[in-house]
Amino acid sequence: MAAEYLPKPQEKDSHKMDAFSIHCLTSQRWPTIHKEVFLFLCCLLFQVQCVESGMLKCSHPDAKSLHAAITDALGSKEIRPVHSLKTPTNVSTKFTLYGILGVDEKAQILTTFLWQGLEWNIEDLSWDAEQCGAWRISLPRTKLWVPDILINQFMDEDRSPSAPYVYLSNNGFVYDGRPVRVVSSCNLDIYTFPFDVQNCSLTFNSYLHVSTDITLHLGRSAEETLRHSKDVLETVGEWELIDIKAEDHFDDQSDKHFDAVIFHIVLRRRATLYVVNLLVPSCFLLAVDLFSFLLPPQSVDRSSFKMTLILGYTVFLLIMNDLLPVTGSRIPLINVFFSICLALMVTSLLETVLITNILCNSNKYPALPSSVRVIFLKYLSRLVCLPQKPKDQATVMHNPAVQVENQEAEACSSVTVDPQSDVPILGELKKLSQDLLAIRHQVDKHLAGDETAEEWIQFGNIIDRLLFGLYILFITVSFITISVIWVQWYRL
């Protein structure tokens, strides 16, 4: 704005004005009781001047004579219609929000359609409705002085429909109503998309005139503006009008200050479309991923199943990318949500690969270190409700084959003790006994190996359960956090 470049008002110039007209018109210094008497005297003495600046005289109560009278009285449309340029013109500003045309997150632009109404006074213009046949008349805007009230946030060429007329009332008030297509810049924060609430401002002020020339005030309270706007709002698009707040600064009258009326329009996005198209399918896929933990990890089924899920989710994200806003400064929370979903699926796939490896190769690994065995098989197994199977020597005994073997061994030992047996039989039996011992060693070794494998399998199952628990915990915590943030913003 050009406040700094404006010349200072010349105090002395005002004395040069016509003394009579000052006395006749702006006799504010005079006590009110004397004012009328003075005016009367004034009018008697200088009749012509008083009639010219007072009421209009129409020769007939018809449009033609009214128009002629007004054209005479309006004088020059180039200057502000005041007698003393020290008097500010009071412009009342109001609007009705008729449509919310769109929000462009990338360009940070809000497009709305307003009905704007301005009202100001032409000093000392009045006529008698009876005498002139009408209490108001519409005139082309080009015929009179109009204030240069603009919306400060306007960012585009004005593509509003034209409305060339204004109303002039018999008390000197001009009403200028016109539709405005406003393309305004607005600081759009899409962090909580699709549950975002936007707060955009429309600042009405004069582009050139400082507040000693034009003062602005609210033509209608913010509550009424909101009510009117909700009544007429035509577009039932993505955005819902929540609130309109107004600020009026007309106290600070100085040479450097621009008077302004600021409206804050609060809009909320209708989130249903995004919930149905983006959030619900994501949650479904994640639920499927969660349930796939029920599949046995030994077989390759689980990992290929999860792999398919990840593939499906990636395709889903690609398709739905169009629905997401192009980000500004901050990454929206919904992108974090998608990342978490994808990360969880990938993690669960990795976990499955690990568990499958442990379970399938259990017999190739050396025995578990004792500390690991204690921590996992003894304590964590209880934590994840997967109690350790009682580790028993009995399995060896219950094995029918082993029992037979034991009996045979006993038989062998009892035979070798007999001193009266024949030598060849003895030799044969000894050989048999050695063979049996060898077999027993082999079986023992095999069983020991089995036990290690059993422990590894147990270990794998415990880890599987444990990670599943952690997975659920993480999903719950992160989803609750994100939901809380969304709900908080949506309630605003």
Ligand SMILES: *[C@@H]1O[C@H](CO)[C@@H](O)[C@H](O)[C@H]1NC(C)=O
């Ligand atoms: C301008 O209008 C406001 C509101 O109607 C009023 O309070 C104020 O006195 C007016 N100012 C002038 C200079 O007429």
Ligand SMILES: *[C@@H]1O[C@H](CO)[C@@H](O)[C@H](O)[C@H]1NC(C)=O
């Ligand atoms: C909108 O923003 C303005 C300032 O930019 C603030 O005064 C007002 O309270 C905000 N309104 C809401 C509802 O957040």
